[in-house]
Amino acid sequence: MTQTRIVLAARPDGAPRPEDFAVTSGPIPEPAAGQLLLRTLYLSLDPYLRGRMGSSASHSSGTQPVTLGAVMEGGTVGEVVVSRDPRFVPGDVVAAATGWQQFAVAPAAAVRRLNPADAPVSTALGVRGMPGLTGYAAIREIGRPRPGETVVVAAATGTVGSLAGQMARLEGSRVVGIAGGERKVRWLRAAGFDVALDHRDPDFESNLADATPDGIDVYVESVGGRVRQAVWPRLNRHARVPVCGVASAYSAAATGLDTDADGLMSGLVTRSITLRGFVFSDFEYLRPTFEREVADWLRAGDVVHHEDVVDGLVNAPSAFLGMLAGEHLGKRLVRVAPEPQSEDQASIA
Amino acid sequence: MTQTRIVLAARPDGAPRPEDFAVTSGPIPEPAAGQLLLRTLYLSLDPYLRGRMGSSASHSSGTQPVTLGAVMEGGTVGEVVVSRDPRFVPGDVVAAATGWQQFAVAPAAAVRRLNPADAPVSTALGVRGMPGLTGYAAIREIGRPRPGETVVVAAATGTVGSLAGQMARLEGSRVVGIAGGERKVRWLRAAGFDVALDHRDPDFESNLADATPDGIDVYVESVGGRVRQAVWPRLNRHARVPVCGVASAYSAAATGLDTDADGLMSGLVTRSITLRGFVFSDFEYLRPTFEREVADWLRAGDVVHHEDVVDGLVNAPSAFLGMLAGEHLGKRLVRVAPEPQSEDQASIA
Structure with a gap:
């Protein structure tokens, strides 16, 4: 008893080519206790599989690519042919991920039973999957x-x-x-x-x-x-x-x-990374808390900051260019006029 | 009475150069009712201003660039010199956005009063701003x-x-x-x-x-x-x-x-866009609701879907390549083996 399997023959460089796959034959495996022998009914083809073929084009997905010579991965719907688990009997249909092969052994715990009365079982790989x-x-x-x-x-x-x-x-x-x-x-x-x-x-x-x-x-x-x-x-x-x-x-x-x-x-x-651009005004509602906490931190010395003050408005362009070049440290400011010494002095002046 | 202003003289192509700015002199404006004449104390220099200078390098920020010949924009801390609003008196210090100039008129409603007793007023442009x-x-x-x-x-x-x-x-x-x-x-x-x-x-x-x-x-x-x-x-x-x-x-x-x-x-x-990569397994907790709602929608005909079924495991490579080329419609599947006709028939076979 042999079966057909499709293995990864080469890692594509760019768009995959037919010769990156090879059709092979192999034995039908025997399930051990707790396992099922499944006959593949449906194999799902999804764009992510391109990444699993590996090569430099795969953008380091964090998952391991398929080993060269190994059966291609893929989601499947399979029929139980032999059950060595009390929860399944032959004829049961399950969702699995047994790849590009006609038969495969899977742990019973790794499959999900489908009820064909609910919907066509193929939908477990599509709209219901x-x-x-x-x-x-x-x-x-x-x-x-x-x-x-x-x-x-x-x-x-x-x-x-x-x-x-x-x-x-x-x-x-x-x-x-x-x-x-x-x-x-x-x-x-x-x-x-x-x-x-x-x-x-x-x-x-x-x-x-x-x-x-x-x-x-x-x-x-x-x-x-x-x-x-x-x-x-x-x-x-x-x-x-x-x-x-x-x-x-x-x-x-x-x-x-x-x-x-x-x-x-x-x-x-x-990697399910959240990338969210924002500007401060999106968070105006935080302002009261923000002001209180920063004030406390500054007072306690928990937070320090640094100001890089350049004197004179006419120096603003060079200070700005210098800032773009990274010459400043901390918050660069231009001091355009001296601060009033106190409210009394200011109102006198 | 004149003042110094710095205007945008040219839009930079790449890194800004000194000649993209010009120092000019101009009148000190008169505040109307509800306005304040401010003397600029501090002008804030921030990287976003590069974008406001315009040109192709500004990556369409959604905001208008500074008009050529106009005073450069920028956040400021200013001292009230003349107040035509009952809420402010000369000597008050405010946060404003009056740009690269020594004096400016601002609506009283557009400024925020600072309390110099809280912290140095310059921090309103930095760690407290x-x-x-x-x-x-x-x-x-x-x-x-x-x-x-x-x-x-x-x-x-x-x-x-x-x-x-x-x-x-x-x-x-x-x-x-x-x-x-x-x-x-x-x-x-x-x-x-x-x-x-x-x-x-x-x-x-x-x-x-x-x-x-x-x-x-x-x-x-x-x-x-x-x-x-x-x-x-x-x-x-x-x-x-x-x-x-x-x-x-x-x-x-x-x-x-x-x-x-x-x-x-x-x-x-x-534009404060949230960009969040994800995979379905991040949302396993939705599965019960998802299954119920999709089942209802399919039953009611509210949701339709299409399956593109290719027969035979050996056709999987060409079907996959065709899918990558976009030849399929809807969910492409490979039918590897026929579905059991019913549970009885399957267990007989």
Whole structure:
């Protein structure tokens, strides 16, 4: 009894090529106590797998790449063929992550039972599975669009994007979906997106501007590249950008686009890093506490600070240039006029 | 009665030069009802002003640049010389934003009275002012370091960084301050930073690695460039990066560093955009609600989805490459084996 397995044959340099994979045959393993032999029903193909193939293009995801010669990773839905765990019987269908092979042994504790009566079991890899939860969280926990806001969804026909876009529409937002090609655009229109745009259209950038007259409040990002470049200048203040992937960074092809920014954003995803720009005025509500605490710290000597005072307004340019060059220490100020010595003196003068 | 004013003479292309400013003289204005004539005491110089000088290097901050020929902007502390508002008398000292000039008229409603008994009035432009609140919010609202975590602060001798770093230390974090030059490094050590590093040191990157054996949990960012590049790979999962500026992006000099990423991050700041990478497993706690709601939406037809099923494991590579090329629609799956027709049939087979 042998089975077919697909292994990683080479690490791609840029876009993966067919010869990076090899089809091999191997034995069907025997489950030990507590394990199941699964027949793979569905294997999920997701963009993140490009990263798992390794090479310099993988942007150090923090996860180990697939070993050369090993079976490719991947989420799966499998049928229990042999059960050595009392909780499962042959015929049960489970969600697993047994990769690119026909049969695999998995610990019973590592799989999740599916109820085919609930929905087609394949949805456990899609809208009811990892990408579905991704799109759901992008809207509920990060994007949080409000009625009347404009939500733009990249890769909007994918599982993540299509769920996110539709959720936003249900919550009363205006939703613009972006996809590549006329077929996908038609699908988006049928799915109820308010506007559907083709990023392959030479006029894509101006079409996006026309479609978002009030700017963009939420951008569900998963692609980077040309789409992100078009979206970026239209993001409103306090926009929320749930980033769950940057597909253009998975393969570091020379695109002429700002791939370094894509790499940076990829790093946010793989380590769930929150990057939040801000200015002090966002935090005006902190001012009373802030003033009290800083005053206490200064008084107690818990906090020290340093002022770098330059005298004379005419010296402001050179002081400013020097500051840009980093010659100052602490807070650089220009003393333009002497302080009044006291209120009495000042009112006399 | 004339006064000295400094105006923007030219928009810099890259690093500003002295000739981008001009010293002029002008009249001392007369306050109208509700206005104050202020004598400038202190003018604040802050990196954001580079952006206000305009030109292509300013990364579209959303604010208008200073008009050519107009007085340069800037935060100020001023003394009331003439008051045409009942709330102020000559000699009062106020925080204002009257720019690079010796005298200016300001609406009384646009200034904030300072009490010189509280602290030196110049601190209203520093540790008790805008940059202080910036550093405070970076720690309290965004970074939120926990005891034992590692906090790295860029530009750590500046007002923002020195307050942020010291607050983190007070809260029990290990704090690494970064600055340029031996003098600043010594200041950081005296201020109680656990480690102080010089980013001009040829060994800066390895010094940072030595100083952060457990990685970095909070990075208070204001500089970009070489410092960010060294910090980035050491950020831990769930790291928080309050970004309040990207100084290396203010002047788009050719540095050989990834300035495009700096430009991207600058955009986050100027519009208070939250950029938060995530993966679905961050949101496992949502799963019960998620499953219930998606099931309801699918049943009601409120949400539709599309599966793109390719048959046969051996077709997985071409299906994957096709997916990376975008040929699929919706969720691409490989059907590796047929689903069991029912539990009875499956257990018979």
